[in-house]
Amino acid sequence: MSVTAAKGFTAAGIAAGIKENGNPDLALVVNTGPRRAAAGVFTSNRVKAAPVLWSEQVLESGQVSAVVLNSGGANACTGPKGFQDTHATAEKVAEVLGRGAIEVAVCSTGLIGVLLPMDKLLPGVEKAAASLSEHGGEKAAIAIKTTDTVHKTSVVTKDGWTVGGMAKGAGMLAPGLATMLVVLTTDADLDNDVLDKALRAATRTTFDRVDSDGCMSTNDTVLLLASGAAGVTPEYEEFAEAVRQVCDDLGQQLIRDAEGASKDIKVEVINAATEDDAVEVGRSIARNNLLKCAIHGEDPNWGRVLSAIGTTQAVFEPDRLNVAINGVWVCKNGGVGEDREKVDMRYREVHIVADLAAGSETATIWTNDLTADYVHENSAYSS
Amino acid sequence: MSVTAAKGFTAAGIAAGIKENGNPDLALVVNTGPRRAAAGVFTSNRVKAAPVLWSEQVLESGQVSAVVLNSGGANACTGPKGFQDTHATAEKVAEVLGRGAIEVAVCSTGLIGVLLPMDKLLPGVEKAAASLSEHGGEKAAIAIKTTDTVHKTSVVTKDGWTVGGMAKGAGMLAPGLATMLVVLTTDADLDNDVLDKALRAATRTTFDRVDSDGCMSTNDTVLLLASGAAGVTPEYEEFAEAVRQVCDDLGQQLIRDAEGASKDIKVEVINAATEDDAVEVGRSIARNNLLKCAIHGEDPNWGRVLSAIGTTQAVFEPDRLNVAINGVWVCKNGGVGEDREKVDMRYREVHIVADLAAGSETATIWTNDLTADYVHENSAYSS
CATH class of the missing domain: 3.60.70.12 (L-amino peptidase D-ALA esterase/amidase)
Known part of the structure; x- marks a missing residue:
């Protein structure tokens, strides 16, 4: 077609x-x-x-x-x-x-x-x-x-x-x-x-x-x-x-179909003050290599989500941030939330929700995990 | 001591x-x-x-x-x-x-x-x-x-x-x-x-x-x-x-001693209009995952350097950019320069020079390559 x-x-x-x-x-x-x-x-x-x-x-x-x-x-x-x-x-x-x-x-x-x-x-x-x-x-x-x-x-x-x-x-x-x-x-x-x-x-x-x-x-x-x-x-x-x-x-x-990827990650930013804030935070999370490695390892490492949010200029208070990974609110009010052992990461699709608690705007960024296959494919591409 | x-x-x-x-x-x-x-x-x-x-x-x-x-x-x-x-x-x-x-x-x-x-x-x-x-x-x-x-x-x-x-x-x-x-x-x-x-x-x-x-x-x-x-x-x-x-x-x-790294990359930006421009361009190059993979593969892929420079707001004209990798000017005036086969990348230290041809300021950013070992170490850190 x-x-x-x-x-x-x-x-x-x-x-x-x-x-x-x-x-x-x-x-x-x-x-x-x-x-x-x-x-x-x-x-x-x-x-x-x-x-x-x-x-x-x-x-x-x-x-x-x-x-x-x-x-x-x-x-x-x-x-x-x-x-x-x-x-x-x-x-x-x-x-x-x-x-x-x-x-x-x-x-x-x-x-x-x-x-x-x-x-x-x-x-x-x-x-x-x-x-x-x-x-x-x-x-x-x-x-x-x-x-x-x-x-x-x-x-x-x-x-x-x-x-x-x-x-x-x-x-x-x-x-x-x-x-x-x-x-x-x-x-x-x-x-x-x-x-x-x-x-x-x-x-x-x-x-x-x-x-x-x-x-x-x-x-x-x-x-x-x-x-x-x-x-x-x-x-x-x-x-x-x-x-x-x-x-x-x-x-x-x-x-x-992204090169070498084993996970498709949906980064949904909610309750942002502006759509631009939501996009900036979403991109910062999506581009954090350490988080992308953690997701590859099926590790719900929410601390890396917070450290990525912290690099942005978006409106938020650190102690009001909430993060859910695959439906489990592993971070509440900037600290430890529900038991991370509850997070099921066996499937290809991973859903991260970052709640900025600063407004009502939202944006979704799609990314992939960072894998050894990505490194391999891109270290050999032109040679 | x-x-x-x-x-x-x-x-x-x-x-x-x-x-x-x-x-x-x-x-x-x-x-x-x-x-x-x-x-x-x-x-x-x-x-x-x-x-x-x-x-x-x-x-x-x-x-x-x-x-x-x-x-x-x-x-x-x-x-x-x-x-x-x-x-x-x-x-x-x-x-x-x-x-x-x-x-x-x-x-x-x-x-x-x-x-x-x-x-x-x-x-x-x-x-x-x-x-x-x-x-x-x-x-x-x-x-x-x-x-x-x-x-x-x-x-x-x-x-x-x-x-x-x-x-x-x-x-x-x-x-x-x-x-x-x-x-x-x-x-x-x-x-x-x-x-x-x-x-x-x-x-x-x-x-x-x-x-x-x-x-x-x-x-x-x-x-x-x-x-x-x-x-x-x-x-x-x-x-x-x-x-x-x-x-x-x-x-x-x-x-x-960076996790999993096999190369230490010195990114030197020269002839920038301002020091801020030089730092922005240096960081953009240093953070480009595709380039970091290429360096890991000992591939002098200068196209990835140019695509990284192109994402910045620095003062430059695309057709005046020059790039040297380990002393070989592989990109001249935004296009193909010296033979990339001349670039010797066998050693741990890699030196990239990006010439913006827009002024006289300079800055150096240090980074590492992106490797499967980095992925491995950071996908298993907290689990």
């Missing part, structure tokens, strides 16, 4: 030879119209990959005819040549589709600091274009995998219209955004301003709160394309909720 | 039975005068352990007669009872030494959220007092170890006066300060204002820039005690430099 679940889209995923192991590494998603509205959000890292710099320009017009995505190389920190390569890729897609290059978004993922093998990528674009299909969404989702063990897709179908999408991401998962490429499509008939509003609202509470390892990517891109092929214009609220659901589902899939 | 290298101090280290394994766990450092001036800096974590709350009050007078330190329990997040226990410990020390409790600083280290076994600690104070000696510095340094594999001491002797000290710390090493207890002593004849100024200047560029794992402690304490027993009042600059040297040496020892 994926990006071709909505009407008005074709897609393809092929092996262009960018990856040395011969796995699929090039995906193409084409909006066949009648409308070609689009919105995008990009990494907030100030070191941006060439395809991000290019696609930001493309999105300024609010119109995207196609997205070309490659795995096997991030084309980040590659200087002027890297940008020329991105431009050449867009030109090639434009040529084979008979559109303008400025309507072609480009996404890349893989190792930073390596130029892409353009002698393989450009012929790959022709090969991908030749295999475009209304059923190509699955293959496209597979072709953008890097260290992902599974491909990620999601679809929400409403009354006469659909939002679908694909995502890749397994490491460098942190906000603003979470190292990933995501393409969402819809056949709803909406203009780019509505798409932009719905996409920003959705990513703010989904992908932006997926913080697997605290490391922010140079390539993150989330695109939402609308073909209008369903001929239906849904109410904004209903559409925004559908986009949020697909983003939330894909974000959860990212967490479940 | 340690805290008894300077004249006018006695110390002891004994096993009080706080640690279940019978290892030494209680240290006592006594200033025998004639002067009892002191200064202290404490964790900036807002969740502060009871002994920190107590010792902050003690230091307000600028006078400390003794420091009692226990390992085997942090007495953090222990509520009013925890504070009462700290107070009772100070009272006991005061009683056996014939001083006032308000002149007794207390330090604790170990697991958060557990009350101390006062039935063992208080008799331990008597036992420690009975074994106080002018040669007790080494035993005191041993008694404050937790996961430390070695005890840490340092001494600088100048013309007629000395600064010496001991430190413990191996995990939760991060600024503000670096999870540790440090007691420094000097026989120089100086008042507490001078001690305070010298200590703050020294810790700002030493312990505060030791960032092994990004996790800030609830118990960090660095104390500097002056006995005046040498009868010498050195120039401020010379004294401050001696304190800085001892702090720097102890900080390096903390890094070299």
